[in-house]
Amino acid sequence: MSALDTRAATTIEATDAAGGGRRSRRRPAGTEDGLIPGARRSTYWLYLVPGLALLAVIVVVPLVWNVYLTFTEYRGIRPPEWIGLENWVELMGDRVFWTSFGNSIAMILAMVIVPTLLGLLLAAMLFDLIGRKFGGKLASFLRATYYLPQILPAVIAAIVIGWILRPQNGALNQVLEAIGLGELQHNWLGSPDTALPSLMVIMVWVQLGYPIVIFMAALQRVDPELYEAAELDGANWFQRFRAITLGMIRPEIFVVTLTCTIAALKVFGPVYALTGGGPGTSTIVPAYYAYSEFFQSQQVGYGATIATALTVVIAAVSVLFILAQHRMEKKEAER
Amino acid sequence: MSAIIEELDPERRDVELPTDAAPAPDTERPRRVIRSRRPGGPNTRKPGDWLVLAVAVVLGFFIAVPFLLILVNSFKSPADYNTSGPLTLPTEFYFDGIVAFWERVNFPEKLWNSVFISGLVAVFAVLISMFNAFALGIGRVKGRLWIVVLILLANMLPQEVLLYPLYFMFKEAGLYDSQWAVIIIFTVIQSAFGTYLLASVYSTFPRELLEAASLDGASRWQILWRVVYPISRPTLSVLLIFFFIWTWNEFLIPLTFLVSNATQTVPVAITVLQGDRLMDVTTTSASALLGLIPTLVFFLIFQRTLTRGITAGAVK
Numbered sequence: 016m017s018a019l020d021t022r023a024a025t026t027i028e029a030t031d032a033a034g035g036g037r038r039s040r041r042r043p044a045g046t047e048d049g050l051i052p053g054a055r056r057s058t059y060w061l062y063l064v065p066g067l068a069l070l071a072v073i074v075v076v077p078l079v080w081n082v083y084l085t086f087t088e089y090r091g092i093r094p095p096e097w098i099g100l101e102n103w104v105e106l107m108g109d110r111v112f113w114t115s116f117g118n119s120i121a122m123i124l125a126m127v128i129v130p131t132l133l134g135l136l137l138a139a140m141l142f143d144l145i146g147r148k149f150g151g152k153l154a155s156f157l158r159a160t161y162y163l164p165q166i167l168p169a170v171i172a173a174i175v176i177g178w179i180l181r182p183q184n185g186a187l188n189q190v191l192e193a194i195g196l197g198e199l200q201h202n203w204l205g206s207p208d209t210a211l212p213s214l215m216v217i218m219v220w221v222q223l224g225y226p227i228v229i230f231m232a233a234l235q236r237v238d239p240e241l242y243e244a245a246e247l248d249g250a251n252w253f254q255r256f257r258a259i260t261l262g263m264i265r266p267e268i269f270v271v272t273l274t275c276t277i278a279a280l281k282v283f284g285p286v287y288a289l290t291g292g293g294p295g296t297s298t299i300v301p302a303y304y305a306y307s308e309f310f311q312s313q314q315v316g317y318g319a320t321i322a323t324a325l326t327v328v329i330a331a332v333s334v335l336f337i338l339a340q341h342r343m344e345k346k347e348a349e350r
Numbered sequence: 351m352s353a354i355i356e357e358l359d360p361e362r363r364d365v366e367l368p369t370d371a372a373p374a375p376d377t378e379r380p381r382r383v384i385r386s387r388r389p390g391g392p393n394t395r396k397p398g399d400w401l402v403l404a405v406a407v408v409l410g411f412f413i414a415v416p417f418l419l420i421l422v423n424s425f426k427s428p429a430d431y432n433t434s435g436p437l438t439l440p441t442e443f444y445f446d447g448i449v450a451f452w453e454r455v456n457f458p459e460k461l462w463n464s465v466f467i468s469g470l471v472a473v474f475a476v477l478i479s480m481f482n483a484f485a486l487g488i489g490r491v492k493g494r495l496w497i498v499v500l501i502l503l504a505n506m507l508p509q510e511v512l513l514y515p516l517y518f519m520f521k522e523a524g525l526y527d528s529q530w531a532v533i534i535i536f537t538v539i540q541s542a543f544g545t546y547l548l549a550s551v552y553s554t555f556p557r558e559l560l561e562a563a564s565l566d567g568a569s570r571w572q573i574l575w576r577v578v579y580p581i582s583r584p585t586l587s588v589l590l591i592f593f594f595i596w597t598w599n600e601f602l603i604p605l606t607f608l609v610s611n612a613t614q615t616v617p618v619a620i621t622v623l624q625g626d627r628l629m630d631v632t633t634t635s636a637s638a639l640l641g642l643i644p645t646l647v648f649f650l651i652f653q654r655t656l657t658r659g660i661t662a663g664a665v666k
Contacts, residue, residue: 049489050553051560051573058570059489063497066482066541073538074504077515084514137406144402148395160410163417166649168599168617171641174624175416178638179436184631186419186436193435220413281508284601288621305510306602315514322510329508 084319091313102320112321115299116328118211119280122300125215126222126279127272133219134226135268137161139260141227142234143242144252158231162224169221173285176217180204204290207297214298217285226271233264265343273336280329301325417642424448424636431632447633448640454628455619456611457640463608464598464615464644467529467536472593474537476586479544484574486545487552488560498549504542509602517606531607532615536600540593551585552578591652598645616641 049056085102087095106112146154164172179186182202191199203213237259245255261268283302286292292299292307301321308318423436427444434441451457482501486494512535520531555578563573579586601617608614614622620641623629629637 049491050555050557051488051564051570056489056491059485059491062481062485062489063491066478066501066545067497069478069534069538070501070504070542072519073516073535074507074512074542075500077512077519078507080515081511137409140402140406144399145406148399149403157406157410160414163413166595166645167642168601168645170601170617170621171638171645174620174634174641175420175638177624178631178634179416179419181631181634184432186423189435190437193437220416223413277506283510284617284621287601287605288624302508302510302602306513309510309514309517310606319511319514322508322513325508326511329506333506 081319082323084316085323087316089315089319091315095316098316102317105317106320106324111296111299111304112301112324114296115301115304115321118298118300119282121211121215122218122279122282123276125218126282127275129219130222130275131226131268131272133223134230134271135260137223138227138230138234139256142231143255143260147239147242154231158224158227161227164221165224165228167221168284169282170284170288172221173217173288176220177204177289180213205294207294210290210294210298214285214289217289218279218282221285222275225275229267229271230264233267234260237263266340269336269340269343273333276332276336277329280325280332420635420638420642423632424639426632428630428632444632447630447636450628451623451633451637451640454626455623455637457616459612460614460616460619461644463529463613464617467532467604467615468594468597470533471536471540471597472590474533475540475544475593476590478537478541479548479589480574480579480582480586482541482545483548483552484578486549488555488578490553494549498546501542501545504539505546509539513602513606516603520607526607527609527613529608529613532604535603535607536597540596544589544593547589548582548585551582555581591648595645595648595652598648616644 049059084095086097086099088098088101089095141154141157145157167175180203182188182205185203187203188200191197201209203209241259242255245259250258281302282300283306286298286300286303287306290298292303302325305318305321305325308314308321312318419436422439423431424447425443425445426434426440427446430441430444485491486497491497516531516535517526520526520528525531525534559577559581560573563577568576598615599617600615601621604615604618605621608618611619620637623637624634
């Protein structure tokens, strides 16, 4: 799923744009009125009708329906048959399901942890070293290069790298042979030992530009004199990085890790395009598992159960993140 | 996401302005000194700085290499590829791979499908976002907080959880394998994000303007179209572009709903053909090239809007 593309990036702008407005927001006495005087608020509901009606049909009803399906045996032909918690019990003991979540952890490593850490380092490097000493143009150019994979649909990005990893005559194997490392040639995406690591490398490549762009935008808030003063005071690069950079862009770090974690849990397109979850179940992820239960095994009730479990995990992760951020900001405010 | 919290807890708003900088060193005293001899600047490039630059450039090269490889090898014949490998330039320009793939997927048709779906979704979703945000941000209807939370839910859910019921519903409605199914679904999903963003923008709308228009006797509908719409047009156009590109890049739902060849979007058409008999090594490369060109073009066209969007909040 390409949810990780710019969608998440915009969340930040949204946050920031809203923040900008908020500052200038005046809260007049009658906050509970609309902004247009003299009009009754209740009639504004008319404007919500199309949006909420569509939302009900496309999101709310299917969501409830899907939860209902988790309690049924349903193969798409005869009407669903109520079986209570059987799907859920089966799910808890399903090795494939747990493998898929284990692979989600690998995806979190590849799409959240590595890109965020590397992104922090690179953004700080570009902003406070390369940008200052070699000119902003060069820094922007490098940033654009890092961002390149992000603009593609995730499946296309996956196909690009998949092409390089082709088993017989893929570019990587050809290069290995050309430089005399022929024995390292490998069916990268087709053997169980390297399929998942290869997929992870692809996702790092896809994902890296996103934190860099967000962090660099955030760093522009920092007064450059702060760095200069710290440098004069004898702080080395790492001390400046820790004291100034990390402190300033913490809100963005939260947003990036949250949006990327959600994206990592939802990942589907690259797995579909490259490995189909295989070989065996070595690269299966929950989203792909649900999809294959729906449309390949025709086990709709069970597919719905996997999808619902994934939703619960995503919701829990989001709530935990937001609570942690809330608590942290509160602590900050008290200091 | 942090904006959600702020929405839930308006009291905290003033606390988290970015002025709570870092443990700020005393900037007052040395300021004058700094001005006269800035530690940055080309004169003080140390060997270590060059090393960092080299690392950054090499990394950039590795990120760009796959694109270059795809570009070079899309114009080779398979025989050329097999003899000279992936790293050399083509001995002669060979267009058969691109042409074969272009014709096999009927590429212009797929392009049109993607433009049609993404374009309509962008327009509809912006409209719905604007109506919703007008009621939530300017009208401040009761319970708006919960409506916003509900709307955001639509954006956060994994699409798998909606997939089968939607599949069933649209099949019953006779819209399965119709682009309208995809258009309707993404209008809802994208407008969910748009509503969230616009509602907070509109809640800071200059009150004087609305009051003046209201005194002049404008109805609410007129205020929306003559005051709110023109003033928020820059935000709306950013949303329009983002909705277009996001919808273009979507995969799971188009894959599920657009089963026949003639209705498919560019990413779906290219993906389902991977591993096809026709796909020799350079044709596969050509398929990747065709898949990435449109988004690359958007990026170049809208680069300004996109970077402005991304950094909009940072300039303050």
